[in-house]
Amino acid sequence: EIVLTQSPATLSLSPGERATLSCRASQSVSSYLVWYQQKPGQAPRLLIYDASNRATGIPARFSGSGSGTDFTLTISSLEPEDFAVYYCQHRSSWPPWTFGQGTKVEIK
Amino acid sequence: QVHLQESGPGLVKPSETLSLTCNVSGGSVRSASYYWSWIRQPPGKGLEWIGYIYYSGNTIYNPSLKSRVTISLDTSQNQFSLKLSSVTAADTAEYYCACEEVAGFAFWGQGTPVTVSS
Numbered sequence A: 001e002i003v004l005t006q007s008p009a010t011l012s013l014s015p016g017e018r019a020t021l022s023c024r025a026s027q028s029v030s031s032y033l034v035w036y037q038q039k040p041g042q043a044p045r046l047l048i049y050d051a052s053n054r055a056t057g058i059p060a061r062f063s064g065s066g067s068g069t070d071f072t073l074t075i076s077s078l079e080p081e082d083f084a085v086y087y088c089q090h091r092s093s094w095p096p097w098t099f100g101q102g103t104k105v106e107i108k
Numbered sequence B: 001q002v003h004l005q006e007s008g009p010g011l012v013k014p015s016e017t018l019s020l021t022c023n024v025s026g027g028s029v030r031s032a033s034y035y036w037s038w039i040r041q042p043p044g045k046g047l048e049w050i051g052y053i054y055y056s057g058n059t060i061y062n063p064s065l066k067s068r069v070t071i072s073l074d075t076s077q078n079q080f081s082l083k084l085s086s087v088t089a090a091d092t093a094e095y096y097c098a099c100e101e102v103a104g105f106a107f108w109g110q111g112t113p114v115t116v117s118s
Helices: none
Strands: A004-007 A010-013 A019-025 A033-038 A045-049 A062-067 A070-075 A085-090 A103-107 B003-007 B018-025 B035-041 B048-054 B059-061 B069-074 B079-084 B093-100 B105-108 B112-116
Touching (some): A010 A019, A019 A033, A019 A103, A033 A062, A070 A085, B018 B093, B018 B112, B059 B069, B079 B093
Parallel strands (some): A010 A103
Antiparallel strands (some): A004 A019, A033 A045, B069 B079, B093 B105
């Protein structure tokens, strides 16, 4: 099973600041890495697939990069609605698909 | 736009079987374009993928749950279902049905809470 480790656990930032979230895989997942956003009481929302492709309707301030074992989600300038928990997930080779433990982006 | 809605009991007794259904609209469970999954999230914790079913009826389960999980399709009702047997308190969670399209879970149900308690 591939383990995904996200860091930091919590990111305290102000609106307008840049957020950089990390996801590291225990073995290569090529570019088969997905990012989600989850707000309290809601289901996760797909942000980025295949490491760097924005899903339909996702604003350009969200971008993803990386391949192999190291990935980054960047929010270029935080909007009030971006404060949430972010999860990475791999869909490499064979299941089980696993998720990282999440990074909470909170208002400083 | 695929819309998903979970339904089922919110309370299950220990050792019994948890049964949930996901009603699908805006898309067909017979379509080869989608994989239909169940995902759960214990209170205050992260996400765990349970398994998926394809239009052909083929299933893949998380090995950690494989001995207790069954996912099935009902094409006449355009829905798919989850059965999890021999539940314990550790199975208490929000249960989501989700649809994988191109890559990643693009569509999610709103989730349904299930508590395992006597």
